Amino acid sequence: MPELVTSPGILALVALLAYLLGSVPFGLVIARTLGLGDLRQIGSGNIGATNVLRTGNKAAAAATLVLDAGKGAIAVWLARALIGEDAAQVAGAMAFLGHCFPIYLRFKGGKGVATFLGTLLALAWPVGVAACGTWLAVAGALRISSLAALVAAATAPVWALGLGHAGVSALAAFLAVLVWIRHRPNIQRLLDGSEPRIGRK
Numbered sequence: 001m002p003e004l005v006t007s008p009g010i011l012a013l014v015a016l017l018a019y020l021l022g023s024v025p026f027g028l029v030i031a032r033t034l035g036l037g038d039l040r041q042i043g044s045g046n047i048g049a050t051n052v053l054r055t056g057n058k059a060a061a062a063a064t065l066v067l068d069a070g071k072g073a074i075a076v077w078l079a080r081a082l083i084g085e086d087a088a089q090v091a092g093a094m095a096f097l098g099h100c101f102p103i104y105l106r107f108k109g110g111k112g113v114a115t116f117l118g119t120l121l122a123l124a125w126p127v128g129v130a131a132c133g134t135w136l137a138v139a140g141a142l143r144i145s146s147l148a149a150l151v152a153a154a155t156a157p158v159w160a161l162g163l164g165h166a167g168v169s170a171l172a173a174f175l176a177v178l179v180w181i182r183h184r185p186n187i188q189r190l191l192d193g194s195e196p197r198i199g200r201k
Helices: 008-022 026-033 049-053 058-082 085-100 113-123 125-142 145-162 166-182 184-192
Strands: none
Touching (some): 008 058, 049 058, 058 085, 085 166, 113 125, 113 166, 145 166, 145 184, 166 184
16 A cells, blocks of 8 residues: 555545446446346346346447446546545545445445456556456456456456555455455355356346
8 A cells, every 4th residue: 555645635535536436337327328228137137347248239348348447447547646646546446336336326336347457457557457367368268257357356466466566455455355245146156057158148
C-alpha cells in the first residue's frame, strides 16, 4: 500500500464516487437495450460479461467486458491524476465493491472479475497484463470462465511481487479474496463437475 497522504475527507469522497461508478450495471443495461432479456433470469443470473455471452450475443458480451473493466480503470486513472496514488488504490477498491454490491440493484451485483482486471491494469499494467494472460491461458485450455477467474485472482498478488509492484500486492490480495468469495457457488459446481463452459447458452 502507498503511504496515505491525502486527507480522510478527500479519500472518503473518492471512495463514494468510485463506488457509484462501479455500481453501474453495464451488462444489465446492454442486455435490456438490445432486447436480450433480464440477465438476472438467464444462465447464472450474473450481470457480467460471461453471462451476457450466454445470450449468444458476442458483441454485447465484449462491450460488457470492456465497460466493466473500464469502471475500475477509469476510477484509478482519475483518482491518480487528480489526487495521488493512495486515492487511486482507494478508487480501484471501491469501484470493485460497487460492481459486486451495487446500490442500484439492492447490492446484488456481479462477481467483479472484469473490474478486478481493469483495476490492476490501471494500477500497474504489467501486473494487469500478467493476470489477464493467466485468465486467457486457463480459459483457453479448459473453457471454464470461473476457474480462469479464480486462478487469475489467486496469482495476481504473486505477479505483483514478482514483477516489482509490491505496492499493489496487498490490494490485489484483498480483491482476490473477494473474487473467491463471490465465486463460492462456482467453486461448488467446479467440485461436482457441473460448472458450465464458455459459450454455453
